Amino acid sequence: MEAEVAIMKIETKAVHAGDRKVDPNRPGAFIPVTTPVHTAVSFVYESTAQLDRVLGREEEGYCYSRYDNPTNSALEELMTTLEGGAGALACSSGMMALHTALLAALADRKKTVLAASALYGATFSLLTKVLEPLGVQAEFVDICDLEAVKSKIDSLKPGCVLMETMSNPLLRVGQMDRIAEMSRAAGAALLVDNTFATPLLVRPLELGANLVVHSSTKFLSGHGDALGGILVADSQHVDAIRSLCRIFGPVLGPFESYLTMRGIKTFALRMERQCANACRVASWLASHPRIQRVHYLADPEHPDAAAIRRLLPQGLYGAIVSFEIKDARREDVFRFMDRLNVVVRGTSLGDVHSLLLYPVISSHRDIAPKQRERMGIHDGFVRLCTGIEAAEDIIADLEQALAL
């Protein structure tokens, strides 16, 4: 089955990979169709000699759930298959996956990280507030300016280059394959946060990245009920992530692992629908008299249109649409948000329900207003992630809420 899964399309892999493992110790026993929740913290064997072999890693098996756990292993195999990696680690959150990935990327290299200047806020804080005080140097660059990236890579010779497939909330897209080439030439590991794209749209390891992380809390789980993170590594980094896991235990709990795996089985279906909804909502917003500007990847005028055409499959441009309400002050945006009935006012994304976030009070709350303005995040700026509802209902909800 494993060899067959490897050549299947991603929608099929999402449904089958990782499940129905045959227990080598119980040949002929029944096989559950889906992976059960293994709550056990430790595992025993019929003989101490076998336990010794498993603990010594001479024989495959489980001994302690901080090292690995059968439910997590199933999810890790699934994500390894979807991203085309050599191995994966299921972590307790997206931030934990990022932290572990950075440690693995820097393990044998220079302790400098060259990161995209537009990053998820907590990732920026992880670099500047946690890792810098420990001796890591963090430098930032406009990841869409290839010349600037090259010059920084040449001058800094970083151990790791860190980027997101699409930036949040302005949706800029860097040329990942070219950045991978430059990173490889300089001996740096390329680490990509692929949360917004999912492996349906982009598979960074196939484009030359070394490590991929997801906040699986978002599109992969998709139901707003399981916090989690997934780290997928190439063959160069897979041992490092497993030994880091044994030492500091960033692991996901087995219940969340089960929910995440269940969510992933439908992620491709949901993502297709969510992308189609985003496309319809974006073109409706673009012609609405109260909307100043729409940021969406299908826009032919998008500043990164060439990279988008090259790197993303046609018609799948993500489910995030950011837009600015004309001349809206903070209180106008509050009024607009309070009128929403279908679209949920929240701080996440990627769920079956549409979610609208106001960066000024959430992701960009701690940034000084002037700097926020310079970044292009004005008081009237909101970020919508479309869910799987009927597009007509999302549009009707936005329409009545905009009719202030």
Ligand SMILES: Cc1ncc(COP(=O)(O)O)c(C=O)c1O
């Ligand atoms: C792009 C991105 N990366 C990482 C994270 C962190 O994920 P988590 O909240 O699961 O720790 C988020 C959370 O919103 C995110 O949007």
